[in-house]
Amino acid sequence: MCRTSNGLMSATPDNRLGELNRLDRRGFMVFCAQIAAILGLAPSFIPKIAEAIEGGARRPSVIWLHFAECTGDSEAFIRSTYPSIEDLVLNILSIDYHETIMTTSGHAAEAALAQAMKDNKGKYIVVCEGAIPTGTPPGPAGKPGDFLTIGGKTGIDLAREVCADAGAVVCVGTCSSFGGVQAQRPNPTGAKGVEDAIGVPTLKIPGCPHNVVNSVATIVNFLLLGSLPKTDRLGRPLFAYGKRIHDNCPRRAHFDAGQFVEKFGDKASQDKWCLYKVGCKGPQTYHNCAWVEYNDNTSWPIKGGHGCIGCSEPQFWDNMQPFYERLPNVTLPGVETTADRLGFGLVGAATAGVAAHAAYTFINRKKFDDTLKEEGE
Secondary structure: OEEOOOOOEEOOHHHHHHHHHOOOHHHHHHHHHHHHHHHOOOHHHHHHHHHHHHHHOOOOEEEEEEOEOOOHHHHHHOOOOOOOHHHHHHHHOEEEEEOOOOOOOHHHHHHHHHHHHHHOOOOOEEEEEOEEEOOOOOOOOOOOOOOOEEOOEEHHHHHHHHHHOOOEEEEEOHHHHHOHHHHOOOOOOOEEOHHHHHOOOOEEEOOOOOOHHHHHHHHHHHHHHOOOOOEOOOOOEHHHHOOEHHHHOOOHHHHHOOOEOOOOOOHHHHOOOEOHHHOOOHHHOEOOHHHHOEOOOOEOOOOOOOOOOOOOOOOHHHHOOOOOOOOOOOOOOOOOOOOOOOOOOOOOHHHHHHHHHHHHHHHHHHHHHHHHHHHHO
16 A cells, blocks of 8 residues: 555555455445445446445546535445445545545645646546535625635635546535535534535535445446436435435334324333324425434334434524424425315325325324224213
């Protein structure tokens, strides 16, 4: 293993093979099958995905920029298991600039950034983490963007410079995608998502933090097909954000049956009933948490007994408040009911089929309850 001129670590082909051989092969192929399913590819693509991950394609140059953030998305990224972070950094990607994991610093780090941009002009991928402050600090010397300075440049100037010659710009996490926590009211720094701040189209992988499976799947899509995945109207990959959490929630049957947790710790909570009344925003949130989960498919908030807070949605910190109360009278396409009037708060013709089922469930449950009351009398 040797150091490259940009201060990151690289591996010789022999060392790379050794790194890959230390992986559990069965686990790796299971992961490749999961990526195929996430991307909507046929099982026949699994060997091709494995080949792409193992280095069948030229390593793309990646410049990873940090703005106003907590580094949570880098923390999520370096916890990749299949492939490991070692393989991602050393063998699959050429991460030419990343403030957190690069060994060099100061002027040498900025020189590495300039060299990577020069050598890969028009081809490198920019990964952005964190919101970009665009506001002007108080005082006569304040200038727009001065709330964040990196290497003598404001965050917004750095973003404009680096993204101008990029082949693609990918935002990981909700902060870089939509502004996130930094952009919550009153937003004194004028924090914005990258696209909103500099006007450059971006592919967004929101979440607080984002799920590394989704960023790896995006990388695989690029390595395998030579392009970034298809996106929704907000620029999010459809494979990860094409359906609501509500659509795949393991507690969905309880929602349809009108069985809700009224307060944390009650019997309904222990029986894993629906969390909508205690604030779950699953019906308003597009994300694949329910079947990808976090930490090697270990768990996710609803599985752990906590409602979704809608962290992959724009302005979630403001729009999804209060987090522990349901949003009243929600009328979004695809949301079948309100929690208080299950089966009757129907919205939109597109929901007629599921709504009819919910109404049928409600009516029959009410008849059953009435029958029990009569028998009790």
